[in-house]
Amino acid sequence: MTQLIITGVFSALFFSSTFVLNRAMSLQGGHWLWSASLRYLYMFAMFSAWLVLTGKSRLLREVFTTYRKNWFFWTIAGSTGFGLFYSLLTFSSSFAPGWVVATTWQSTILATPLVLLLFGKRVPVRGILFTLLIFTGIVLVTCEQATAASWKETLLGILPVLAAAFAYPLGNQLMWEARHGSIGIIPKVESCVLDSGIGRVLIMVIGSLPFWVVLTVVLRPPAPTGGQLLNTAIVAVFSGVIATTLFFKARHLARTPFELSAVDATQAMEVVFSLLGEIVFLGGAWPGYAGGAGVALSLLGLVLYVRSQAVAD
Template sequence: MFRIVLIGVLAAFFFSSTFVLNRAMSLEGGHWVWSASLRYFWMLGLLGLWLALTGKARLGLDALRLFFRHWVFWVVAGSVGFGVFYALITFSSVFAPGWVVAATWQTTILATPLVLLGFGRRVPLKALALTLIIFAGVVLVNVEQASATSVREVLWGALPVLAAAFAYPFGNQLVWEARVGEKSFVPVIDHPAMDDAFCRVLLLTLGSMPLWIGLILFTAPPLPSMGQVAQTGIVAVCSGVIATSLFLVARHTARTTAELAAADCTQSMEVVFSLAGEAVLLGHAMPGSLGWAGIGLTMLGLTLYVTVQSRS
């Protein structure tokens, strides 16, 4: 359990670059569709290069064959778990600071057990009850944000994140179920490529491509600046490749539902890392008393949640 949590916290550190840089690109006038989609176009090249340099080119080709063999599954899993999730997260950055988006994103800790229940997995109710503390922290953070801006902006900043909080664990759980092979509605994919974190990220990224192409054609955003292209590249490396791979390592190391939930729970640390990043890089002011109280409750909920899970 400790190793899973440690890897998850390290993933949260790299994930926080998403919230900070997406907010920076929004403030600079970059369109959110490019901030979202360019990250995944970058990831395709980066993942292919990584697999080639690490001597896993053949495994990468096997992953491509798996994609075409089960393309419907991967398009669904990738479009929901990577596409819908990240499009909504990036859209929210137009209306709210990165640390507020990161704090609201912690509702995924509430969403994950519900997703697990939807897949027929058992979830410890006492641990689930503790996630309400985290939710209370999220509410306080957004109440403070509403006092600084408007209720409308808070809703546009928060509601898409709430939807994303369900999309991400749903997509990841589909992959987990395919690997385990216990559900009739999910194809059984038993292959060494499924044991490699980078191959799993590659498969989900490929699956998200139809959504990104469709979104670009539908919204027809103005061309991105070179600065936005460069910043999405940084997000792709830090969050899309390093953080996502670390998170999938933590999640796929899990052998029980409790360990799965604990891996997802470590994402609470993104709030702290995002707050620090915005203060240093963007010069944003520190949160007020309600914001700090919300962050404190979020961290307390994380600590209690992991403690209870480790004893179950």
Template sequence: MVRLILLGTLSALFFSSTFILNRAMSLGGGHWVWTSSLRFGYMLVFLSIWIGFSKGSKYLADIKEVFIRHWLFWIMAGSVGFGIFYSLLSFGASYAAGWIVATTWQLTILATPVVLMMFGRKVPTRGLLLIALIFTGILLVNVEYAASATVREVMLSAFPVLVAAFAYPTGNQMVWEAVRGKNGRIPHIESRVVKDSFARVLLLTIGSVPFWIVLILVASPPPPSSSQLISTALVALFSGVIATTIFLYARHLCVRPSEIAAVDATQSMEVIFSLAGEIIFLQGVFPGSIGTTGVALTIIGLVAYTRMQTAK
């Protein structure tokens, strides 16, 4: 369990670059559609080059075969777990500071047990009280934000992130179920490539492509700036490739629902990393007493939750 938590925390460090860079792009006038879609375009290129270089063209051909054989599953999982998740997260960053979005994003810890139950998995009930503590911290952070923002801004930042918080674990759990093949509603995908974290991320990225094409056509955003092209490339590398691969690797190592919940809970560390990064790089303002209390409750809930899971 300790290894899983350490891997999850490391992924949270790289994930935090998302909130910092997305906020920087928003402040620079970058459109949220490009912030989200370009990331996965870069990921498609980065992952294909890396896998082709490290595993060979035959391995890439195997990945292509797995995608074609189960194309509908990968499009659904990629659209939910990557498309809906990240487009809404990028949209929310247009209306609130990165650390606020990062804190609100921790609703995914509350969402994970719900998602697990949706897939017929049992969840330890005693952990739900600590999840409620984390949720209280998130509410306090948004209460402080609401004091200096309009109701519209709060809703446009919080509600999309709420939906994203459910979309991400749903997409990940779909893949987890497909690899293990014990869910009658999801196809059992038997291949060596689905046991590889990089390959799974590439498959989900390919599956999300139709979603991004439709989003760009519908939103018709203005062309991205050169700085947005560079920033999204960095997000794709740090968060999309490195963080996502580490996170999915940790999830793949899980054998019990409680371990999955613990790994997902480590993402609360994104709050600390994002807050520190925004203060250092974007001259962000340290939160007030209510916001600080909210952040503290979120982290205390995380530590207590993971300690409880480790003690089992």
């Protein structure tokens, strides 16, 4: 259990670069779609090149073979867990500071038990009760943000994040179920791809590519700026490669719904890392009393949640 928590916290550290850099790109005038889609194009290129250069081309071929065998399923899983999730997250960065988006994003800890219930898993009630503290913290942060911006901007900065909070665990759980083959309507995938951290990330990236193509054709955004090209590359490495691989590794090692929920709960540390990052690198201000209390409650909910799972195990 301790190894899962430590791995999850480190993934949260690298994930926090997403909120800080997406906010930076938004302030610089870059379109949110490029901030989202370029990350996954970079990830695809980086993972593919890494496998070729390290003599693991066989795994790369297996990823494409596995995708072709169940292309519809992987497109749904990738478009949900990577595409829908990240497009909504980057869209919100145009209307709210990174630490507000990061705090609201902790609603995924509330969403995860609901997603697990949807797949017929048993979820501890005490864990759900502790996540209500996190939800209360999100409400306080929302109230403070509403005093600094209009309600329209506040809602545009928060509601998409709440939807993204469901999309991410839903997409990840689809992949988990495919590997374990416990639900009839989901194809059981027996492939070395799902036993590899890079393989799991890469097949979800490939599954999301059709989503990005369709969204680009529909929205027709202006060309990305030079700064956006650089920042999305950094996000791709820190968040897309390092953080996602660590997070998937922790989830892969989880064997029970309790452990799966605990791994997802460690992502609340993104709030602290994002807040510090925005203050240091973007000259952001410290949150007020309501915002500070909201952050504190979110972190308290995380600590109590993980502690309860450790005791249960």
